[in-house]
Amino acid sequence: MNIYATVVLAAGKGTRMRSALPKVLHPLTGVPLLAHVLKAVEAIPTASTFAPLMTHRPVAVLGYGAAEIQATFGERCLYALQEEQLGTGHAVLSAQEVVDALEPLPQTVLVCYGDTPLISGEILARVLDEHLTHRATVTFLIATTEQPTDFGRVVRDTHGRVREIVEVKRANEAQKRIKEVNSGVYCFERTWLWSTLQSLPRNAAGEYYLTDLISIASSQGRVIATVSGALDETVGINDRVQLAAAEHLLRRRILERHMYAGVTILDPVTTYIDDEVTIEPDTIILPGTMITGKTRIGSACRIGPGTTIDQSVIGNRCIVRNSALEEAVLEDEVSMGPFSHCRPGAHLACGVRMGNFGEVVRSYVGAETDMHHFSYLGDATVGEHVNIGAGTITCNYDGIRKNPTVIGNGVSIGSDTMLVAPVTVGEYARTGAGSVVNHDVPSGALVVGVPARIIRKVQTAKDSTAEDNQKE
Ligand code: UD1
Numbered sequence: 001m002n003i004y005a006t007v008v009l010a011a012g013k014g015t016r017m018r019s020a021l022p023k024v025l026h027p028l029t030g031v032p033l034l035a036h037v038l039k040a041v042e043a044i045p046t047a048s049t050f051a052p053l054m055t056h057r058p059v060a061v062l063g064y065g066a067a068e069i070q071a072t073f074g075e076r077c078l079y080a081l082q083e084e085q086l087g088t089g090h091a092v093l094s095a096q097e098v099v100d101a102l103e104p105l106p107q108t109v110l111v112c113y114g115d116t117p118l119i120s121g122e123i124l125a126r127v128l129d130e131h132l133t134h135r136a137t138v139t140f141l142i143a144t145t146e147q148p149t150d151f152g153r154v155v156r157d158t159h160g161r162v163r164e165i166v167e168v169k170r171a172n173e174a175q176k177r178i179k180e181v182n183s184g185v186y187c188f189e190r191t192w193l194w195s196t197l198q199s200l201p202r203n204a205a206g207e208y209y210l211t212d213l214i215s216i217a218s219s220q221g222r223v224i225a226t227v228s229g230a231l232d233e234t235v236g237i238n239d240r241v242q243l244a245a246a247e248h249l250l251r252r253r254i255l256e257r258h259m260y261a262g263v264t265i266l267d268p269v270t271t272y273i274d275d276e277v278t279i280e281p282d283t284i285i286l287p288g289t290m291i292t293g294k295t296r297i298g299s300a301c302r303i304g305p306g307t308t309i310d311q312s313v314i315g316n317r318c319i320v321r322n323s324a325l326e327e328a329v330l331e332d333e334v335s336m337g338p339f340s341h342c343r344p345g346a347h348l349a350c351g352v353r354m355g356n357f358g359e360v361v362r363s364y365v366g367a368e369t370d371m372h373h374f375s376y377l378g379d380a381t382v383g384e385h386v387n388i389g390a391g392t393i394t395c396n397y398d399g400i401r402k403n404p405t406v407i408g409n410g411v412s413i414g415s416d417t418m419l420v421a422p423v424t425v426g427e428y429a430r431t432g433a434g435s436v437v438n439h440d441v442p443s444g445a446l447v448v449g450v451p452a453r454i455i456r457k458v459q460t461a462k463d464s465t466a467e468d469n470q471k472e
């Protein structure tokens with residue numbers, strides 16, 4: 001059985017981000033950078049061909065913003081503290097105690113950086129598999145690029161054997177032109193790792209670089225293995241320009257995943273979909289649409305253009321045009337917009353038609369209800385087959401608390417009605433245009449005026465059938 005531990009370095013402030021937020025908490029496609037790396041780490045066992053493998057929860061090395069990061073990831077990781085950020089070698093050594101306390105004890109330590117969010121479980125597994133197959137002392141991931149920028153350069157001898165990794169700060173002109181770069185993923189033989197890190201001197205930059213272990217292994221004649229990966233899987237995020245480039249790349253990958261799974265995306269350039277969003281086949285996403293959080297969208301919907309949806313659930317065959325939804329639920333066949341807003345707790349049941357300039361918050365709207373123009377429903381429970389006339393407002397806030405409005409099945413609310421909550425409108429009742437309803441309305445009553453009063457019982461289809469029957 002091969003047992004390995006994973007150490008993820010995340011102690012740096014990320015000075016080049018120029019941010020109060022720790023670098024690894026910066027969001028990428030809606031989730032923190034570190035979450036992307038953890039996802040890849042967690043996918044290793046299923047991605048590896050080198051069975052059987054056994055591992056533990058990853059050990060995250062924290063320093064700057066440790067409490068905030070730990071609060072974000074909780075039980076998902078084990079944690080080690082690097083109080084002073086003295087370099088990546090020093091950071092790995094800070095994890096020694098935690099790693100050595102693991103049971104069963106791992107022989108191999110996989111190290112990766114918390115700021116390389118494009119990494120995949122497959123590539124990490126390849127580094128691990130290569131390491132184990134070659135019984136190497138150290139194995140690391142290499143990428144080749146025409147623009148090596150701030151990556152460490154991989155220096156080889158005349159036989160093509162890896163000699164060292166030279167950081168760009170210390171590289172000479174010839175080394176700066178090297179196109180083979182260090183991607184920042186390593187496997188080490190555990191006992192060699194600790195003893196070598198303990199005797200590692202500070203380098204000219206005053207830091208302990210993990211990368212200096214390569215030249216030490218080379219001079220000791222140890223087995224150094226390498227794996228080549230694609231650059232776009234391994235780019236590190238050091239500043240916000242690189243963050244935007246990674247966002248662009250990942251966003252494209254997410255959109256392609258949806259398109260291959262049967263979702264039409266009319267204009268990928270203006271469509272933003274977070275990593276955790278799910279969309280069923282035959283849904284069409286129109287331009288200028290942003291779908292974020294853990295939103296779920298059913299099949300055969302038409303979403304957009306110009307729509308933002310956050311943390312919401314949308315059923316099948318819905319139409320949402322130029323609208324905004326936050327923490328809302330639309331059941332099947334709901335039509336919404338253009339220019340409407342469902343705020344947290346809005347729940348529109350099957351077949352609801354919510355037209356333009358409507359707002360719903362903390363309210364349930366029953367099946368087949370119409371609310372076509374300029375209306376506000378807050379803290380309301382609305383029945384089925386209700387018609388909400390243009391300009392209806394639930395006056396739910398009395399300056400101190402939010403009060404509920406209940407509207408029964410089949411009610412017809414006249415245009416410009418003010419429903420002064422708390423208030424209940426009974427089934428099949430009607431309110432006249434412009435009424436201000438500040439008392440409960442009995443079922444079947446028609447109320448009008450300011451304040452609204454009953455003028456008669458509503459004649460419903462049901463009533464007239466009953467009367468006809470009586471006449472006969
Ligand atoms: C590092 C590598 C470089 C490689 C590149 C790949 C070193 C010395 N250099 O450079 O060869 O090409 O990554 O992306 O390793 N960290 C700590 N504690 C510290 C210092 C850093 O936890 O004391 C963490 C950071 O939070 C970060 C990661 O280690 O997540 C990498 O550090 P960073 O400063 O970004 O290294 P690079 O300059 O990108």
Ligand code: CA
Nearest residue numbers: 115236237238
């Ligand atoms: Ca980096």
